[in-house]
Amino acid sequence: MGTTATKPTDAGPGRRTGLERADVVAAALDLVVREGPDALTMRRLATELDVGAPTIYWHVGSRDELVAAVVRAQAERLAGRPVAGTTPRERVASAALHIYAGAIENRPITSLAHQTGTTSLLLHPLEAALVAELEAAGLAGPACADAARAILVVVTGALVLALRDPSRFPEAYRPDVLWAGAEAPIAPATRAALCAEPDIDALTAATVRAVVAHHVPEEAQ
Amino acid sequence: MGTTATKPTDAGPGRRTGLERADVVAAALDLVVREGPDALTMRRLATELDVGAPTIYWHVGSRDELVAAVVRAQAERLAGRPVAGTTPRERVASAALHIYAGAIENRPITSLAHQTGTTSLLLHPLEAALVAELEAAGLAGPACADAARAILVVVTGALVLALRDPSRFPEAYRPDVLWAGAEAPIAPATRAALCAEPDIDALTAATVRAVVAHHVPEEAQ
DNA sequence: ACTGTTCGTATAACACTGTTACAGAGGCCC
DNA sequence: GGGCCTCTGTAACAGTGTTATACGAACAGT
Numbered sequence: 001m002g003t004t005a006t007k008p009t010d011a012g013p014g015r016r017t018g019l020e021r022a023d024v025v026a027a028a029l030d031l032v033v034r035e036g037p038d039a040l041t042m043r044r045l046a047t048e049l050d051v052g053a054p055t056i057y058w059h060v061g062s063r064d065e066l067v068a069a070v071v072r073a074q075a076e077r078l079a080g081r082p083v084a085g086t087t088p089r090e091r092v093a094s095a096a097l098h099i100y101a102g103a104i105e106n107r108p109i110t111s112l113a114h115q116t117g118t119t120s121l122l123l124h125p126l127e128a129a130l131v132a133e134l135e136a137a138g139l140a141g142p143a144c145a146d147a148a149r150a151i152l153v154v155v156t157g158a159l160v161l162a163l164r165d166p167s168r169f170p171e172a173y174r175p176d177v178l179w180a181g182a183e184a185p186i187a188p189a190t191r192a193a194l195c196a197e198p199d200i201d202a203l204t205a206a207t208v209r210a211v212v213a214h215h216v217p218e219e220a221q
Numbered sequence: 222m223g224t225t226a227t228k229p230t231d232a233g234p235g236r237r238t239g240l241e242r243a244d245v246v247a248a249a250l251d252l253v254v255r256e257g258p259d260a261l262t263m264r265r266l267a268t269e270l271d272v273g274a275p276t277i278y279w280h281v282g283s284r285d286e287l288v289a290a291v292v293r294a295q296a297e298r299l300a301g302r303p304v305a306g307t308t309p310r311e312r313v314a315s316a317a318l319h320i321y322a323g324a325i326e327n328r329p330i331t332s333l334a335h336q337t338g339t340t341s342l343l344l345h346p347l348e349a350a351l352v353a354e355l356e357a358a359g360l361a362g363p364a365c366a367d368a369a370r371a372i373l374v375v376v377t378g379a380l381v382l383a384l385r386d387p388s389r390f391p392e393a394y395r396p397d398v399l400w401a402g403a404e405a406p407i408a409p410a411t412r413a414a415l416c417a418e419p420d421i422d423a424l425t426a427a428t429v430r431a432v433v434a435h436h437v438p439e440e441a442q
Numbered sequence: 443a444c445t446g447t448t449c450g451t452a453t454a455a456c457a458c459t460g461t462t463a464c465a466g467a468g469g470c471c472c
Numbered sequence: 473g474g475g476c477c478t479c480t481g482t483a484a485c486a487g488t489g490t491t492a493t494a495c496g497a498a499c500a501g502t
Contacts (some may be wrong), residue, residue: 273480
């Protein structure tokens with residue numbers, strides 16, 4: 001009789017699930033998209049994949065590495081968008097705003113990148129697309145790199161502003177409350193404008209265009 | 222004999238330490254400055270104050286509130302710096318760069334603000350100083366608020382860039398490695414410039430000035 | 443067919459984290 | 473004295489990232 005039958009069960013130390021690193025990263029990305037950055041827990045992800053926690057570690061090494069891989073995966077998904085516009089300035093601004101929009105649309109992953117300090121990883125494709133357009137516009141070398149970085153700075157700052165969640169800190173520290181109670185002598189109209197919720201998309205677009213105009217020469221005509 | 226002598230010991234549930242909320246916040250700020258944002262643990266802070274962990278909660282409510290208070294305290298420390306320059310543009314740019322410099326000098330707290338999404342709390346004094354200078358330059362209402370926010374976006378983005386720590390993500394994702402291996406057709410000079418470590422201070426100063434020039438009219442003379 | 447090595451996985455634990463339930467002293471007011 | 477409020481300690485809960493260990497399955501060599 002089969003004392004220890006060793007039946008081909010699908011649970012136990014020896015079973016192979018055919019899991020690969022890419023599968024783990026994909027599942028992690030999916031989990032973050034579905035349930036937000038805080039849901040990305042090693043045990044939670046392991047459960048999602050019907051696997052034990054150490055298996056995750058075997059495949060991806062550590063949580064930091066996993067997050068970096070997830071952010072990179074998202075960055076590559078964002079990279080494909082076509083650039084619009086006819087003049088060099090329009091095309092450069094378009095490249096910048098596309099990635100901004102893509103990051104906004106996928107809030108959870110962008111937040112994850114922020115929390116872990118990997119924003120620059122997420123935005124790397126933006127830099128690449130920018131560099132391509134900037135070189136097409138005639139820039140090269142350090143001038144080109146500086147222009148790309150300046151635009152990147154604006155997009156990064158805009159993302160921080162757009163993704164901030166005032167519900168996380170206490171009532172008294174909400175921006176509008178802060179402005180309403182500021183003792184500095186501010187004109188009433190200005191104070192009201194500061195208390196109101198900003199139109200971040202418009203602000204971003206205008207600021208990006210200003211910085212682009214500062215670096216990209218106007219088209220010769 | 223004193224069976225339960227209740228000697229005036231300085232340990233036990235009933236003792237008063239004279240601790241106040243402000244002390245807790247100050248100790249937390251000090252701890253972060255000395256040992257970095259990750260050292261700010263409720264138990265660690267409690268040990269630092271020679272007190273039990275629940276005492277911290279009694280005074281500050283939760284970690285989120287504590288962090289917000291710490292960031293606010295740092296923000297107020299940053300607010301005092303005098304603004305330099307004679308023309309309105311110079312003065313506005315000076316106010317922005319002062320806070321940028323202050324945030325850079327206190328990396329740990331700035332990182333803490335970043336990780337917890339309270340950057341806008343840290344930068345609020347910047348906004349206030351900016352608004353004062355912008356109004357002095359003749360701006361008011363929405364135009365003034367937009368200008369302040371645009372400049373704030375640049376400073377925020379610059380801080381993210383300046384504080385990123387490449388040692389946190391794996392070798393293959395370091396910016397220079399990424400650029401060296403990018404398959405896009407980039408001119409060699411540009412590629413070299415992208416691989417090099419950027420001069421973030423100079424980049425920030427130039428970008429701030431560009432955005433300031435976009436919002437603040439040139440001085441009538 | 444037998445071995446031995448490598449791969450991939452599970453169980454169980456460690457050292458943490460934020461947070462809270464509870465109890466109990468000390469001071470205050472009546 | 474009694475009662476209340478303030479503050480504090482002990483102990484725990486549920487959760488985190490991570491690792492030591494063991495163990496089965498697949499493959500390689502003879």
